[in-house]
Amino acid sequence: MNKLMVSFSPHIHEKITSGRIMLDVVIALIPAFIASVVIFGARAALVTAVCVASCVFLEWLYQRLMKKPITVRDWSAVITGMLLAFNLPVEIPLWQAVIGCVVAIIGVKQLFGGLGKNFANPAITARVVMFVAFSTTMTKWVPIPADAVSSATPLMVMHGSDGVLPEIWDMFIGMRGGCLGETSVIALLIGGIYLLVRRVVKWHTPVAFILTVFILALFDNWNPLYHLFGGGLILGAFFMATDYATTPQTNTGRIIFGIGCGLFTMMIRLYGNFPEGVSFAILLMNMVVPYINKLAAKRALGGARV
């Protein structure tokens, strides 16, 4: 007989692994990826590929140089790469995209301790940094469809830019200007439902986020659906505001987080200088997650509040 192994309980584990959860997120992003290629053409695939490859390579390089265990096989860098690409305009110069990846993987993720330790969403932080650093290319949109009168995104039109708002149905399928992965609501919803079904994310944050935006949009002059489908809300609510490491761990906390994201988004959209506020809202809410965790801590059975 072999030598017996001794270990602490439990001696059975659920099959799910962190790597599998990340892979599920990647799978959930594929419909939106396909939609981006259909809508924006092959360059969407190129930008995504460059971002994914740079993120994975940078993570590997950092861990190699710092003599840390190499964890690039856990798919998390792939997600960061895809999400960052989805938040970029299709015409973004590739070198700028690579700089975004450096910010995301090195600056936000690895310098704070790697997977699970970062306090802000890497893709969103990188997008915001790029938005400030490359403000021209980051707001240079292509007209969709190609014969459209202007290249302005629906939110820009609602914010006062020249242009015509697309039909609701066109926005639902993604035929409108914008970042390459944010436009096709239907594709994002398919991915979001997949995540909910696989129990990778809980409904609390997306529902609270989208509902808050919807309710506040009722007070605006435009059809509230333009606020829901016109910007990065669906992508943000399902894929960025549900990032485990940078969002609360209790259901109550997730609802508070979602409502906060919705409030900030609409405050920026209605009163801010920028037409779109989803990234800023999520980033702002990331900062207060420790306090939300405290506020919405679970109460032990028979114990007083933490």
Place this chain on the structure above:
Amino acid sequence: MKKICGLPIPHFKNTAGNRPEAIPTPPEVTLNMKEIAGDPARLAVSPGDSVAVGQVVGVANGARSSPVHASISGVVKSISEIDPNTGKEAVSVTITSDGKQSIFSGITPPKVKALEQFLVAVQDSGVIGLGGGGYPTSHKLTLKASVKLDYILINGAECEPYITTDTRTMLDNAQDVVDGALLMQQYLDPGKILICIENNKPEAIKKLQGLTMALPGISVRVLPANYPQGERKILVYNVTGRIVPEGRRLPDVGCVVINCTTVAVFAQYIKTGMPLVSRCVTVDGSAVNTPKNVIAPIGTPIGAIFDFCGGLKEDCKKILMGGAMMGKAVPNLAMPTLKITGALIALSEKDARPVEPTACIKCGRCVSKCPMGLMPSFIEDAFEMKNIELLKKYKAGMCAECSSCAYLCPSKRPLAQVMSLAKEMIWKEGRK
């Protein structure tokens, strides 16, 4: 009231249909004066003494202690100062069998006419929490005069995977369970006695429903098969809706939880005078040739029990005493069984493959599913910082050590171990 909905873990109740078979008398048994809870018994024999089955070898040392009885007849071979199961300092006695299994002459049914006699009889039976708690039952049933006992919950939940000994007790010794319930009803005067059984044991439910139908104040409560349904505070909450406040005991909310096999054992003792000398053990797992339920004398080396079950397969890599969620892995086959050992599980190489912990991704699965309402991922952070104040704030001391957090963790973090160490850290701090 929102019930605590635990985990749908696999049941593996493969041996539920196997009537327990008695194993041949082992050549040697080792009996511990102390199991995991309560005060140790005082040794009453010395090497060379002859003992018979049921004879006292360790006398109860105070109210929080339980006597130890010889489980085989023979000669006391040696006394050890070290507990073979934990390696800690504790007295144990090894008895060599004479093969006769002669019954001790002093065995007579006790006279039980009043509460005091009942409690003495429960203590003399040598019974402790056989579900795994190991706390001396007589002390558990000794209630302060101020306690108004509303519920006695007889715990037949058996929520751990593999184990079917309580199932067998409820099927084979159902009358003993009911008799024990009647004894408790007579002497402890509870409002209600509920026999709590998970719904994956329909036969046991049917049998006990039939036996308790005509009995006022005793009934069967069927519960969903969720882990850890049988944890005492969870059981109290899910059945009665009462919450045991931090640092208080179950009787403070008018409840007592007692394992069904424990009840059957003291009921048998009061009928026959034979104390706890053997018990049913489930032998199962992927590395056992013929899984079955066996009746083995307390203190039998586990190797002898596996031999009776057709031996172990070649690729056996891990052996557990207890269930797959809370049981302890043992280092060798010479370990003796304890009174609380309800299962021996042998896992093959494939099932025993060690899990590789990766970084916590803060998914909150452990937080959302902790039955005690704790936040294991936060407790792990506080533990790594050795921040005892924070551990106390997060109520780490209230952990029931059910291992649900570690079972669920997608990053395979050793959360159950961390919780256990955190509890110890708080406890040691309190003693300073």
